[in-house]
Amino acid sequence: MLQLSTPLGQVLRTTKEHLEALQTMGISTVEELLLYLPRAHEDLTQMQS
Numbered sequence: 001m002l003q004l005s006t007p008l009g010q011v012l013r014t015t016k017e018h019l020e021a022l023q024t025m026g027i028s029t030v031e032e033l034l035l036y037l038p039r040a041h042e043d044l045t046q047m048q049s
Helices: 016-024 030-035
Strands: none
Touching: none
16 A cells, blocks of 8 residues: 555656656655645746747
8 A cells, every 4th residue: 555655666667867856856755745846837838939
């Protein structure tokens, strides 16, 4: 059964590099991933070509 404390490496099918990138962001468990809120984002709705 999936627990909040489960390491992401056990539940995500991704590369080692991706897991390492998440760890540098302080995300290593399911709980940390669910609670992660980015501090900024790019608004791409007004893009012009």
